[in-house]
Amino acid sequence: MASLLVIHVNGPINSGKTTIDRALARVLPDARFIDGDDHDAPDDAPLHEQWAIALERIVSRIAHACAFSDCFVDTSSASADAYVEEIARRAALPAA
Helix, strand or coil: CCCCEEEECCCCCCCCHHHHHHHHHHHCCCEEEECCCCCCCCCCCCHHHHHHHHHHHHHHHHHHHHCCCCEEEECCCCCHHHHHHHHHHHHCCCCC
């Protein structure tokens, strides 16, 4: 399996994260972009459910991107460690 570079950009609301990430995705070869604000969870769902839905969606998008790219850009505000642990668990790999 090819290595995967994940760039996680975090910052306060309206600070330009999406603008920077779209620019990165344009200049990095074969990059993919996921907007972490687009989590598909119902607004009235409990916060832990919103996080679970968002994490599931992002992990799924990363797994799909692995088949087509070695570079991925993520703008969500969730912990990078949580993503690493979840992706490693699903891939049965030791977490970094």
